[in-house]
Amino acid sequence: MAKTGMDLLKKEVLEPGLCVACGGCVGLCPHISFFDGKVICTDSCDLDDGRCYSVCPIAHQTEKTSIDKEPVGKCISIYRSRAKDNRLREKSQYGGTVSALIIAALEEGLIDEAILTSNGNGTSPRGVIAKTAAEVIECSGSRYTSSAALEAFNKRIKEGSPRLGVVALPCQALSLALAKDSQKNSDQEIPEAELTVGLFCTWALKYRPFKGFLNKEDVTESLLRYDIPPPPAEVFQVFTGHKTREYPLTEIREFVQTGCAFCADLTAEFTDISVGVVEGMPDWNTLIVRKKKGKDLVDRAVAGGVLELEELPGENQDHLFEASLLKRKRGKENWDKKKQT
Amino acid sequence: MHTVALDTPGEAHLLIGNEAIARGALEAGLDFSAAYPGNPSSEIMETLAAVAKDLKFYAEWSVNEKVALESAAAASFAGLRAMTAMKQNGVNVVSDFMTNLTLTGVKRGLVLVTCDDPGGISSTNEEDARLYARIADIPLMEPSSPQEALEMTRFAFELSEEIGALCIIRSTSRISHSRGRVVFGQFSERGRRPHVDTSVSMNTFPVLPKHKAALGKLDKAQEIFEESPFNAYTGPDAPELMVITCGTGYLYVQEALALLDLNKRVGVSKIGTTWPLPDKWVQERLKQSEKILIIEEVQPFLEDNVKSIYAQHVSSIGLKTFYGKASGHIPRIGELNPDVIMQALASILEIDVSLRDEGYAEKAKKVVDELVPPRELGFCPGCPHRASYWSIKNALKWDDRDGFVSGDIGCYTMGIWPTGFNQVNSVHAMGSGVGMSSGYGKLDQQGLEQPIISVVGDSTFFHAGLPPLVNAIYNQSSFLLIILDNSATAMTGFQPHPGTGINATGDVATTVDIESVCRSMGTDVTVLDPYDLEDSSKTIYSLLQQSDGVRVIIMRRKCALVQRREGGFPYEMDVKEEACMGENCGCNRYCTRVFRCPGLIWDTKAKKTRIDPVICVGCGVCSDVCPEGAIIRKEVSHG
Numbered sequence: 001m002a003k004t005g006m007d008l009l010k011k012e013v014l015e016p017g018l019c020v021a022c023g024g025c026v027g028l029c030p031h032i033s034f035f036d037g038k039v040i041c042t043d044s045c046d047l048d049d050g051r052c053y054s055v056c057p058i059a060h061q062t063e064k065t066s067i068d069k070e071p072v073g074k075c076i077s078i079y080r081s082r083a084k085d086n087r088l089r090e091k092s093q094y095g096g097t098v099s100a101l102i103i104a105a106l107e108e109g110l111i112d113e114a115i116l117t118s119n120g121n122g123t124s125p126r127g128v129i130a131k132t133a134a135e136v137i138e139c140s141g142s143r144y145t146s147s148a149a150l151e152a153f154n155k156r157i158k159e160g161s162p163r164l165g166v167v168a169l170p171c172q173a174l175s176l177a178l179a180k181d182s183q184k185n186s187d188q189e190i191p192e193a194e195l196t197v198g199l200f201c202t203w204a205l206k207y208r209p210f211k212g213f214l215n216k217e218d219v220t221e222s223l224l225r226y227d228i229p230p231p232p233a234e235v236f237q238v239f240t241g242h243k244t245r246e247y248p249l250t251e252i253r254e255f256v257q258t259g260c261a262f263c264a265d266l267t268a269e270f271t272d273i274s275v276g277v278v279e280g281m282p283d284w285n286t287l288i289v290r291k292k293k294g295k296d297l298v299d300r301a302v303a304g305g306v307l308e309l310e311e312l313p314g315e316n317q318d319h320l321f322e323a324s325l326l327k328r329k330r331g332k333e334n335w336d337k338k339k340q341t
Numbered sequence: 342m343h344t345v346a347l348d349t350p351g352e353a354h355l356l357i358g359n360e361a362i363a364r365g366a367l368e369a370g371l372d373f374s375a376a377y378p379g380n381p382s383s384e385i386m387e388t389l390a391a392v393a394k395d396l397k398f399y400a401e402w403s404v405n406e407k408v409a410l411e412s413a414a415a416a417s418f419a420g421l422r423a424m425t426a427m428k429q430n431g432v433n434v435v436s437d438f439m440t441n442l443t444l445t446g447v448k449r450g451l452v453l454v455t456c457d458d459p460g461g462i463s464s465t466n467e468e469d470a471r472l473y474a475r476i477a478d479i480p481l482m483e484p485s486s487p488q489e490a491l492e493m494t495r496f497a498f499e500l501s502e503e504i505g506a507l508c509i510i511r512s513t514s515r516i517s518h519s520r521g522r523v524v525f526g527q528f529s530e531r532g533r534r535p536h537v538d539t540s541v542s543m544n545t546f547p548v549l550p551k552h553k554a555a556l557g558k559l560d561k562a563q564e565i566f567e568e569s570p571f572n573a574y575t576g577p578d579a580p581e582l583m584v585i586t587c588g589t590g591y592l593y594v595q596e597a598l599a600l601l602d603l604n605k606r607v608g609v610s611k612i613g614t615t616w617p618l619p620d621k622w623v624q625e626r627l628k629q630s631e632k633i634l635i636i637e638e639v640q641p642f643l644e645d646n647v648k649s650i651y652a653q654h655v656s657s658i659g660l661k662t663f664y665g666k667a668s669g670h671i672p673r674i675g676e677l678n679p680d681v682i683m684q685a686l687a688s689i690l691e692i693d694v695s696l697r698d699e700g701y702a703e704k705a706k707k708v709v710d711e712l713v714p715p716r717e718l719g720f721c722p723g724c725p726h727r728a729s730y731w732s733i734k735n736a737l738k739w740d741d742r743d744g745f746v747s748g749d750i751g752c753y754t755m756g757i758w759p760t761g762f763n764q765v766n767s768v769h770a771m772g773s774g775v776g777m778s779s780g781y782g783k784l785d786q787q788g789l790e791q792p793i794i795s796v797v798g799d800s801t802f803f804h805a806g807l808p809p810l811v812n813a814i815y816n817q818s819s820f821l822l823i824i825l826d827n828s829a830t831a832m833t834g835f836q837p838h839p840g841t842g843i844n845a846t847g848d849v850a851t852t853v854d855i856e857s858v859c860r861s862m863g864t865d866v867t868v869l870d871p872y873d874l875e876d877s878s879k880t881i882y883s884l885l886q887q888s889d890g891v892r893v894i895i896m897r898r899k900c901a902l903v904q905r906r907e908g909g910f911p912y913e914m915d916v917k918e919e920a921c922m923g924e925n926c927g928c929n930r931y932c933t934r935v936f937r938c939p940g941l942i943w944d945t946k947a948k949k950t951r952i953d954p955v956i957c958v959g960c961g962v963c964s965d966v967c968p969e970g971a972i973i974r975k976e977v978s979h980g
Contacts, residue, residue, distance in 0.1 A: 030966075040739050
């Protein structure tokens with residue numbers, strides 16, 4: 001039988017530099033760690049089979065994604081949404097929907113704790129646990145660099161398995177889905193997340209070279225968030241407390257995780273809800289409600305007056321579908337190309 | 342008081358060769374001794390230092406071998422009998438001074454003892470230091486037993502004074518460490534008052550006349566050696582085969598001849614004065630037989646020199662056939678043993694010799710495999726080096742730029758093996774890791790992108806780590822120097838060094854503070870506790886990210902063996918069995934398979950880790966290694 005352990009993970013994913021640092025394999029064992037923005041094997045576990053390989057979204061990318069024929073995956077409804085609270089919107093990316101939903105989930109008691117990505121000022125962003133609205137707000141804003149946030153999920157599960165909500169990038173959502181699949185044939189299960197909120201993602205940056213770039217550019221003040229305004233701007237914006245800086249997108253693309261090229265999922269399909277941008281409406285988010293659990297949360301958030309919902313204009317939905325299908329196609333093509341070489 | 346200090350001439354005692362050498366020096370009236378430890382030589386100075394106060398002579402652990410010989414030479418220049426001792430590598434270190442000292446000569450008896458390690462059992466190399474006697478034009482003697490070690494050492498002082506030159510005694514591991522019956526001689530006068538005669542200049546100029554004079558001294562030594570009782574022939578007048586041997590070879594030959602009952606057929610010329618060879622005496626021995634077998638360890642030193650005499654006098658000696666290393670009868674590497682010599686004798690004399698029963702080797706291997714658990718060379722339980730390498734490993738892995746470690750000599754050399762997580766890439770001479778890093782650290786200009794770490798022990802730092810560090814700082818090389826400070830010269834037996842605040846005779850000494858030394862040269866110094874794995878790993882990582890010049894980390898923790906003697910450790914370790922994940926995904930014996938402290942045992946039946954209470958010292962480090970918190974520390978009080 002083929003060996004599907006850490007050695008294979010190293011061979012297929014880590015050594016070729018394809019790891020996108022989702023963190024799915026981090027925190028499960030002492031051999032793999034996330035340090036300074038990078039997933040590293042410090043030792044070899046020597047086991048033939050391991051959870052690290054079975055939850056790796058890069059290793060299982062093509063098996064799992066694009067099965068769904070729907071353009072953005074399973075979907076109950078699509079809206080545009082935003083947090084009612086202005087202050088939440090100011091600090092957040094676009095409409096502040098994710099922060100509003102997570103706060104609602106915590107306050108409504110749907111989850112005990114949320115796994116979010118820290119701001120990581122001065123250090124690499126990483127997975128953290130949030131239990132209060134203030135802790136959620138602390139994590140709002142975009143990161144754009146890999147954070148291995150699932151490390152926090154794995155560690156928290158190991159400590160005692162509370163009901164966890166996870167804000168996940170597509171790769172992280174896929175990893176969680178793979179973990180669920182792998183439970184069937186393992187006695188050491190990774191329990192499911194109670195709630196998954198997905199983030200749209202086109203790619204993430206490698207932390208170390210990006211940090212090196214910012215250091216070189218003398219960006220030393222605290223970083224709030226990043227953004228890429230819609231085409232044809234072709235710029236990457238860095239928001240700090242003092243000012244906004246813009247860099248040509250081509251310069252930044254050099255730091256994109258190699259593995260992101262193989263990702264076929266734009267909208268984080270393996271989640272309860274997905275949230276992203278609405279092109280041309282920086283105050284709003286696109287909200288995809290995928291599962292009943294997600295619908296319940298959205299309903300409660302609206303009823304509780306923390307979330308505003310409107311219909312997503314047809315033009316925006318068309319754009320979204322187009323972009324989603326394009327990413328699937330590109331991801332698949334890149335895989336096929338890679339397999340041939 | 343140590344046996345060697347007993348004023349009991351005629352009494353016999355059991356001494357190891359190194360103690361006998363020390364006794365020989367004491368009988369010669371030793372006034373001054375200096376050495377740097379190194380196996381198999383260390384017991385010489387240890388023995389001397391133990392009795393120095395009682396017998397009122399000076400003994401010191403020097404910072405390195407060169408300084409030791411220089412100090413001893415100074416004592417000789419001031420009219421005292423002086424000695425230094427070292428291992429073969431030490432002779433390399435002293436060679437520069439030694440080859441100059443040849444030209445100045447000595448005033449009072451000055452003796453250098455080199456204890457070579459054939460087979461490199463506890464050395465980084467296999468080397469024959471005898472060749473230095475030729476290079477430096479100084480006399481050399483090789484004892485074959487502890488008794489002879491005593492007598493030769495005593496005589497070496499007389500010879501040194503008679504010809505006015507440094508003399509070398511060359512021992513090997515088996516002579517230095519074998520215990521044998523030694524009959525004591527008399528102590529001679531001690532307590533000379535030193536005075537430096539400033540009317541005589543002790544320099545090497547003019548070089549040629551002084552070189553000529555040195556050769557004259559060697560000629561004089563040769564004359565003396567012609568009559569030396571250290572050279573002896575035993576056997577028939579005209580043996581079928583003449584064995585010429587020295588040192589350990591003599592003992593092995595005697596055993597081999599007895600076992601093969603060849604004493605009536607084979608003659609044995611045992612030579613104690615191996616440089617310069619007693620020319621005429623050797624010629625006479627060569628004439629006795631048609632076949633000559635030369636037996637010695639490591640280099641064909643005796644063999645080549647005997648052949649040189651033969652070539653010079655072949656017309657009077659007649660045609661001979663030589664056997665030895667050149668003919669392939671005697672191995673050119675490793676230690677000798679009676680088996681090797683029996684095989685050589687059997688082959689030359691065309692006799693049948695079956696050394697062992699058929700299948701013996703296989704049977705023996707089987708028994709050994711069954712009874713002896715496999716063991717690799719490893720750090721002791723609680724060793725701070727294991728913890729240091731753990732953090733170095735983590736930091737280099739996290740860094741992920743294929744960084745590497747240059748090391749050198751000490752217990753921490755074992756960083757090349759799994760016990761040190763195979764972290765050390767290169768090992769050569771004392772201080773070489775720092776020197777190599779100084780070079781690696783300049784290659785960034787040509788595009789080297791790998792981070793560089795150098796590890797050096799505290800004793801090695803003082804021995805030979807300072808000049809390369811100065812070089813690196815001066816030349817703006819860039820690397821991370823990690824000084825593994827276990828506050829002892831642990832590998833050779835805990836001898837004190839300049840950083841320990843104690844001298845060879847146990848008195849309080851000035852402590853040379855490594856930290857201040859480094860800071861004074863303008864480097865940043867960070868002191869870490871190797872037992873704090875997280876802090877150490879992260880600090881090493883963060884210093885690896887800098888690329889501006891030499892950065893110094895001192896990882897400071899007493900050698901675990903010293904700590905154990907000085908009050909022990911604070912913990913008693915235990916394993917919470919239910920928490921131990923054993924071989925499961927998520928661990929797979931992280932502690933016993935990766936961390937590998939011998940205090941941790943893998944229970945193959947229960948599939949759980951256990952603590953070996955006999956050897957666990959209670960340092961507590963493994964508790965931080967276990968991912969499940971299954972290894973727990975319990976505070977213990979030391980009454």
